Amino acid sequence: MKNNAKEAIVKAAISLFHANGYSGTSIRDIASLAKVNTATIAYHFNNKTGLLEYCFMYFFEKYIGKMEEIYASIDRGAKDCLKRIVANLLHYQCENNQLTSFVYREMSVDSQVVREIMSTYSLKEKYYFQKIFERGFEWNEFRPHSIPYLIIQLKGLLMMPFMNTHYMREVLYVFPNEPFFEQKYLKDIHFWIDKTLCTDIPINKGAIIK
Amino acid sequence: MKNNAKEAIVKAAISLFHANGYSGTSIRDIASLAKVNTATIAYHFNNKTGLLEYCFMYFFEKYIGKMEEIYASIDRGAKDCLKRIVANLLHYQCENNQLTSFVYREMSVDSQVVREIMSTYSLKEKYYFQKIFERGFEWNEFRPHSIPYLIIQLKGLLMMPFMNTHYMREVLYVFPNEPFFEQKYLKDIHFWIDKTLCTDIPINKGAIIK
Numbered sequence: 001m002k003n004n005a006k007e008a009i010v011k012a013a014i015s016l017f018h019a020n021g022y023s024g025t026s027i028r029d030i031a032s033l034a035k036v037n038t039a040t041i042a043y044h045f046n047n048k049t050g051l052l053e054y055c056f057m058y059f060f061e062k063y064i065g066k067m068e069e070i071y072a073s074i075d076r077g078a079k080d081c082l083k084r085i086v087a088n089l090l091h092y093q094c095e096n097n098q099l100t101s102f103v104y105r106e107m108s109v110d111s112q113v114v115r116e117i118m119s120t121y122s123l124k125e126k127y128y129f130q131k132i133f134e135r136g137f138e139w140n141e142f143r144p145h146s147i148p149y150l151i152i153q154l155k156g157l158l159m160m161p162f163m164n165t166h167y168m169r170e171v172l173y174v175f176p177n178e179p180f181f182e183q184k185y186l187k188d189i190h191f192w193i194d195k196t197l198c199t200d201i202p203i204n205k206g207a208i209i210k
Numbered sequence: 211m212k213n214n215a216k217e218a219i220v221k222a223a224i225s226l227f228h229a230n231g232y233s234g235t236s237i238r239d240i241a242s243l244a245k246v247n248t249a250t251i252a253y254h255f256n257n258k259t260g261l262l263e264y265c266f267m268y269f270f271e272k273y274i275g276k277m278e279e280i281y282a283s284i285d286r287g288a289k290d291c292l293k294r295i296v297a298n299l300l301h302y303q304c305e306n307n308q309l310t311s312f313v314y315r316e317m318s319v320d321s322q323v324v325r326e327i328m329s330t331y332s333l334k335e336k337y338y339f340q341k342i343f344e345r346g347f348e349w350n351e352f353r354p355h356s357i358p359y360l361i362i363q364l365k366g367l368l369m370m371p372f373m374n375t376h377y378m379r380e381v382l383y384v385f386p387n388e389p390f391f392e393q394k395y396l397k398d399i400h401f402w403i404d405k406t407l408c409t410d411i412p413i414n415k416g417a418i419i420k
Contacts, residue, residue, distance in 0.1 A: 020319065020320070021231065021232075021319045022233075023233030024319065101318065104373070105315055107377065108373055108376070108377075109229075109231045109234065110229050110376055118380060123381060126381055126382070148382040149395065151382060152384065152395070152398075153367060156369065156373075157366045159373065160362055160363070161362055163318055164317055166325075166328065167318075167328060167332055168362070171328055171333060171336055172361060188359055192363070
């Protein structure tokens with residue numbers, strides 16, 4: 001019963017934070033949508049900041065978990081590893097598109113919670129991308145290039161569909177929650193990896209990796 | 211004197227909206243930073259929504275103006291036109307990085323103002339990108355591909371550095387307000403145009419364009 005209430009609160013918070021922004025949503029709005037009283041929210045999350053922190057951690061724990069899991073098999077090749085990470089992260093974001101959308105928006109506001117999240121999760125994310133790019137350079141799979149600039153591009157491609165969901169739907173008529181989008185867009189990001197990140201020269205992978 | 215006050219209000223609003231978000235900023239905060247009284251803000255902008263609308267329009271009028279201006283010389287080639295538009299938009303965003311950053315964040319919140327802005331400026335932006343891509347396909351400069359998916363990628367690359375300025379500075383140590391960033395990142399977007407958008411087959415441009 002208690003867990004049901006907690007889940008309902010998180011679900012309501014994600015939906016309202018997504019639609020109206022974090023600052024534009026009150027604890028009372030969330031309580032009303034979740035059909036609980038405000039004391040129940042206080043019991044589980046202390047206050048609105050606690051709820052925001054919970055949403056950030058919920059999102060990034062799984063996000064980084066996916067990166068870690070796939071990075072473990074980096075020895076199969078940097079390009080292969082990056083392609084699988086991108087596929088997993090895109091799938092994760094599509095499945096949780098409202099949460100993704102509001103997390104990315106709120107991450108752009110300067111606050112204590114955001115700084116804490118960045119100093120743990122964003123640094124971890126950077127660490128894995130950096131490792132993959134470094135391996136890719138070393139194994140001659142990727143063209144040498146500035147790692148921060150590669151991260152900007154890759155994250156731009158990965159985040160864009162969720163940064164502005166109204167624009168996607170109402171201007172481009174593209175729906176990031178549909179499986180068709182995920183398949184099609186993944187091909188585009190993989191194409192970016194093949195064309196701009198990878199070297200033109202075909203390499204004998206087996207010889208280099210081992 | 212009056213115009214000075216108006217300018218000071220806009221400048222203060224951009225800075226506060228950028229740092230604390232639109233909903234996290236009060237008219238009183240803006241008045242205090244701009245060193246005017248709240249009645250002066252009411253006189254120039256009616257209310258906070260009026261001020262937001264002004265910022266959106268200020269940003270997009272110039273943004274679309276730049277696209278229009280360069281699109282006029284599309285006959286020099288679609289690739290050339292797109293590269294010049296990208297250079298101009300990136301420069302504009304770098305020059306106005308706080309405004310850009312908060313405009314993109316607030317555009318992701320669903321509101322009446324945002325819907326109005328999208329139905330004018332975002333549609334115009336889409337129109338120009340669409341025209342350029344269509345010309346590029348027609349003239350065999352670009353690989354045939356879904357236009358909305360190309361717009362997502364191009365906008366992702368263009369918007370990313372401004373969507374999360376704290377992340378850029380504190381995690382990647384990249385500073386989008388510096389000329390070095392603009393030069394280096396422009397090369398990356400041009401590389402994307404060359405490698406993923408353009409066909410591999412060199413074409414006799416003169417013959418096709420006329």
